[in-house]
Structure formats: C-alpha cells, structure tokens
Amino acid sequence: MSSILTNNSAMVALQTLKQVNSNLQNVQGEISTGKSVGSAKDNSAVWAISKVMESDVMGFKAISDSLSLGESTVAVARNASEKVTDLLTDIKGKIVASQEENVDREKIQTDIKALRGQIGSIVGAAQFNGLNLVQGTDDVNILSSLDRSGSGTVTASSITVSRQDLGTSAGTNGVGSGGTDLSGQILDAAAGSAYSGGTLSATGNTAVIEFAQSDGWDAGDSTTISIGGQSVSYTSAAADQTETNARDALLTSLQALDLENVTFASNSTNQIVVTSTRAFEALDVAITDSVSGGDGNTYIHTINGAATGNTTTESGAIDQRAEEVFFTTGAGVAEGNSYQASIGGKAYFYTAGKNETFEDVARGLKTAVDSAGIEGISTQVSINASTGQASLKIDNSGSDQALATAAMDGGTASGGLFGLDAIDVTTNGGASSALANIETMIQSSIDSAAAFGSAQSRVENQSDFVGSLIDSMKSGIGTLVDADMEEASARLQALQVQQQLATQSLSIANQAPQSILSLFR
Known part of the structure; x- marks a missing residue:
C-alpha cells in the first residue's frame, strides 16, 4: 500500500543517515582531539x-x-x-x-x-x-x-636525610637542667656500679716483691722475676746464701733494664718495691722459684703478700696510673644526654648528638677535657676488643686533683667538630692531645x-x-583514552561513503510518492 502521508522508506533512510552522521561526528571528534574518550559521556x-x-x-x-x-x-x-x-x-x-x-x-x-x-x-x-x-x-x-x-587512600612517603652537624659548638650541659639522672651509665670497673669518683695522683702504683725463707739456699736454687715482658734471674752459687743476697742481685739486674717510667728500690732487708708511673699501661709482674734439690727448704717469695711455693710462679700486675671511667654496655645514648667529668672541682662536659654511641661520648668527653688545657692532665679513649665497652682514661702528672663524674639528660648536642676551636699546638701537651682529637674530627x-x-x-x-x-x-592513560588514528582514518572514509549512500537512499525514498501523481492524470 502506498501512502502520501507515511513514507516508511524515507523514515528508514533518514534514521540511517542520522546514525551515519552521528558516527561520522564521533570519528571527526576523535581525529580532531586525538582522544577516543574525551569526556565522561564517552565512557564514564x-x-x-x-x-x-x-x-x-x-x-x-x-x-x-x-x-x-x-x-x-x-x-x-x-x-x-x-x-x-x-x-x-x-x-x-x-x-x-x-x-x-x-x-x-x-x-x-x-x-x-x-x-x-x-x-x-x-x-x-x-x-x-x-x-x-x-x-x-x-x-x-x-x-x-x-x-x-x-x-x-593516598599517603605520602618521604626520604629522611639526617643532618650531620659539623659545627664546633659545645652544646649545653644537661646537668642541673631538670633532666634525668643517668649516672648509672658511668661505671666503676671493679664494682660494676656507678662511678664514685677518685683522685688523680701523679704518684705511681707499686708492687712489693718480698723474699722470705725458712732455711738458706742450696747451690743452684734460683728465682726469676719478669717485669713488663723482660726477665732477670738469680741463681745461688753456693749453699746457705741469704735472701738479702738474692734481693740485692735481682735489684741490680732490674735497675739495669732501664724500663721507661718504672723504678726499682729496696725498702727493707728482703723487699723490692716496683713503682710504675706509666699513664695508660698496666705492668705485668711475675716471680718464679726453682729449687735444685729435695733439701726441705721452703721459699715464700710474694707479690703484694700473695705467696708462691717451690717450682711455682706467682703473677700480678701494677695498675696504670690513670683513673679509668667506664661506660655501660647495657644502655644506649640518646640525643641530649650530657656526660661530665669534674677535675679539681671544675666541670667539663660533652652532650651527645643523634645516633651516637658511648665510644663517641668517650671521645667527646676526652676532647672536652683536653680542650681545657689542664696542666699535667692527659687522656686516652679505650675500647674493649671483646665486649666493645668504651672507657675514658684520665692521667695526672702534676699535683693531685679530685675526679668526679655525672650524667644527665636534657642537654643540647655538641657540634660534630667540637674541640676544633680549642686546638693549640704551642705547648707539648696541646700538640700531643690535638693529634688524637683531630683523628676523631676527621672521622666525623x-x-x-x-x-x-x-x-x-x-x-x-x-x-x-x-x-x-x-x-x-x-x-x-594514553592507552585508555587516546584514539587509534589508523582505525579512525579508515572509519572516516567508510562513514563518508555510508553518508553519501544514505543521502542517495533518502533522496530515492523521498521521490517514491511522486509515482502516485501518475494515477490522477
């Protein structure tokens, strides 16, 4: 049935042309913007x-x-x-x-x-x-x-860079600032308790070697004394030699060793007194008796009262002259912890910085004491090879000085080059301490x-x-939203052809009702 009111063919052709034009518009948009998804309506x-x-x-x-x-x-x-x-x-x-x-x-x-x-x-x-x-x-x-x-959820991440203070400031001392008492971190070596203080004395430490017997020596009986790795011996040349003979001979031999900072003297008929003024070094002492025969003689040679019998060796040591301040291995060092050594009533301190150890504290406190230039005072840092425990040795070659220690928190850290401003090589002591302290600064x-x-x-x-x-x-992002230009180009050409065909189809459909006019002629 033909109708002049309804042209179904034209409507189909028109819808096809509209769809082609819409697709063509989309492709042209992709080509012009370069995006296949340019807005939320394209693909939300x-x-x-x-x-x-x-x-x-x-x-x-x-x-x-x-x-x-x-x-x-x-x-x-x-x-x-x-x-x-x-x-x-x-x-x-x-x-x-x-x-x-x-x-x-x-x-x-x-x-x-x-x-x-x-x-x-x-x-x-x-x-x-x-x-x-x-x-x-x-x-x-x-x-x-x-x-x-x-x-x-979005979170920010950061790279943390630690400041490395290369300043020379002394910081501030935590002692008396309302901080916490940390004195338990400074230990007495013998007791393992808080350091109770001491006296820095120039007087050397001693060991007394005493000779005693119940009967005279036989020929060939001998005694050997070892001091600091060197040994001297006395052997009886004849029977009934006295301990005085042995003591005098051994004393002469010991004095001939010419050991640095070690002296030998007699203070009674049967004693040798060994005195060491070595600042930072202990001195080993040993005595060995050897009896030539079974005559029943008993030798009671002693070091500081400790006895040795026949064919045995008694060992001992003379302590270093310096006072040694140990730091605990049972705790860590926090920034602001302040450690103090008072010498002769005047306090010298070092305040720890971030991530420092007790070795750093010992070296810092050494620098603080050295920087003061106290007459006769010298220092040394020691690290125990097996335990890692740090200690500060303080020696005095002048007049006696009192030594006390303290530790508190609440201070402000000393600079990494603390003590640099105090380097003074114009004196023997200053030049000597500067050599050790500059190594610490270089390492810092x-x-x-x-x-x-x-x-x-x-x-x-x-x-x-x-x-x-x-x-x-x-x-x-480009993979998600960018247009495929090769595909878009091909589609554009295809859609242009479709558009032309759809236009012609619509034109033909619109001409179809014209044939009805011939029925009315």
Whole structure:
C-alpha cells in the first residue's frame, strides 16, 4: 500500500543517515582531539580512571621537583663535608709537624687558625635555598612518593636525610637542667656500679716483691722475676746464701733494664718495691722459684703478700696510673644526654648528638677535657676488643686533683667538630692531645660525607624512578583514552561513503510518492 502521508522508506533512510552522521561526528571528534574518550559521556568508567591517573601524574611531577630540590641540597652538604675533610687533613699535617719541639709552633698555630676559619666559612655557607644540612641535628624529610592503596587512600612517603652537624659548638650541659639522672651509665670497673669518683695522683702504683725463707739456699736454687715482658734471674752459687743476697742481685739486674717510667728500690732487708708511673699501661709482674734439690727448704717469695711455693710462679700486675671511667654496655645514648667529668672541682662536659654511641661520648668527653688545657692532665679513649665497652682514661702528672663524674639528660648536642676551636699546638701537651682529637674530627667529617653520599644516591635513584613512573602512567592513560588514528582514518572514509549512500537512499525514498501523481492524470 502506498501512502502520501507515511513514507516508511524515507523514515528508514533518514534514521540511517542520522546514525551515519552521528558516527561520522564521533570519528571527526576523535581525529580532531586525538582522544577516543574525551569526556565522561564517552565512557564514564574509563574517563574516571584516566582522571585519577592524570591527577597522580601531576602529583608525581611535583614530587620530581621536590626530589630535584632535595638532591641539590644534599649534594651541597656532601661537597661541604668532603671539603671539610680535606681541610681537617691539612690541619692534621700541621699538628703532626708540631710534634717536633724545634719547629715554630706559633706559625703552625697561625696556619691552623686560618684553616679553622675556612672550615667555619664552608659550614656556614653550605645551604641550598636556605636549608643547611651540616648545621643542627633535626632530620630533613624529602617528599619522594604518593602511595595509592586499593581502597583509594593516598599517603605520602618521604626520604629522611639526617643532618650531620659539623659545627664546633659545645652544646649545653644537661646537668642541673631538670633532666634525668643517668649516672648509672658511668661505671666503676671493679664494682660494676656507678662511678664514685677518685683522685688523680701523679704518684705511681707499686708492687712489693718480698723474699722470705725458712732455711738458706742450696747451690743452684734460683728465682726469676719478669717485669713488663723482660726477665732477670738469680741463681745461688753456693749453699746457705741469704735472701738479702738474692734481693740485692735481682735489684741490680732490674735497675739495669732501664724500663721507661718504672723504678726499682729496696725498702727493707728482703723487699723490692716496683713503682710504675706509666699513664695508660698496666705492668705485668711475675716471680718464679726453682729449687735444685729435695733439701726441705721452703721459699715464700710474694707479690703484694700473695705467696708462691717451690717450682711455682706467682703473677700480678701494677695498675696504670690513670683513673679509668667506664661506660655501660647495657644502655644506649640518646640525643641530649650530657656526660661530665669534674677535675679539681671544675666541670667539663660533652652532650651527645643523634645516633651516637658511648665510644663517641668517650671521645667527646676526652676532647672536652683536653680542650681545657689542664696542666699535667692527659687522656686516652679505650675500647674493649671483646665486649666493645668504651672507657675514658684520665692521667695526672702534676699535683693531685679530685675526679668526679655525672650524667644527665636534657642537654643540647655538641657540634660534630667540637674541640676544633680549642686546638693549640704551642705547648707539648696541646700538640700531643690535638693529634688524637683531630683523628676523631676527621672521622666525623668522613662519616658525614659518606652519609650524605648515600642519601644523595638514594634521592637520585628515586628521582629516576619517579621520572620513569610518570612516563609509564602517561602511556597507560594514553592507552585508555587516546584514539587509534589508523582505525579512525579508515572509519572516516567508510562513514563518508555510508553518508553519501544514505543521502542517495533518502533522496530515492523521498521521490517514491511522486509515482502516485501518475494515477490522477
């Protein structure tokens, strides 16, 4: 049935043309924008995912800038630490030269002062955009990542860079500042309890070797005394020799050893007194008796009253002259813990920084005491090879001084180069203590440079990763929303042909009712 009111063919052709035009418009939009999903109406799920990823890309671009800034800041600190190490090495060379007494120490001290000033200038200038990592102790966090969980929660991650204080300040003492008593960390070696103090005396320590017997010696009977690894012997040449004969012969032989800082004397008819003024070294003493025959003689040769019988050896030791202050192995050191040694009523202190050990504390306290330049006072740090326990030895070659110790928290950390300002090589004592202390400072600056080098490497690696991650995320977003231009081009040509055909089809359909007019002629 034909109708002039309803042209079904035209309606079908018109709908086809509309669909073709719509598809053609979409393809033209893809070609012009380069995106297959340009808005939420194109594909809401894909569009939402792409927008989240695009926001992450913008965040990671900001993180990349943060990492670049942090890397530059750490690089400045590393370069400063390395330069400080070089200058400290130069100072060490000057200090070594000052050990000779026939050099111009005043000129050497002038050179050291100039090098110290250069170190201070470098430490003060080692900042990037106002941030200086070689001053202070607070950690610095560099934004390094945004971590998105499966639930959509986003958290920021940071790379923590520890400041390495290369300042020379003494910090502040925690004692009396309302802190906590930490005196249990300073131990008496014998009792294992809190150090109760002592006297720094120049008088040497002694051992008394006593000779006693119930009968005279037989020919061939002998006694050997070993002192500090060297030995002397007496052998009876005839029967009925007295202990006085043995003592006098052994005394003469001992004195001939000419041991450094060791003297020998007799104080009774049958005693030899061994006196050691060695500051930081104990002196081993041993005595051995050998009886030639079974005559029943009994020899009671003693060291400080401890007896030895026939064919046996009695051993002992003369303690070092220095007082030794031990630090506990049962606790750690916290930043702000302050350790104090009072000599002759005047206190000298060191306040620990972050991540320091008791070895650092011992060396810091040594520097504090050495920097005071107390006449006759010398120090040495000792680390027990088996237990790792640190101790500070304090010796006195002058007049007697009282020694007391204390430890409290609540202080402000001393600088990593604490004691540098106090180096003075114009005296024998100053030159000697400076040589040990400069080693500690050089190690501090080396450790600082190494720490910054490690941090810089980590920041660089993270920066490279973030750059790669940004590229990967951009590629992923493109995969989701970018148009396939080859496909779009082919579709465009096909749709253009379809459009032409649909137009012609609609034209033919619109002409169909014209045939009805011929029925009315």
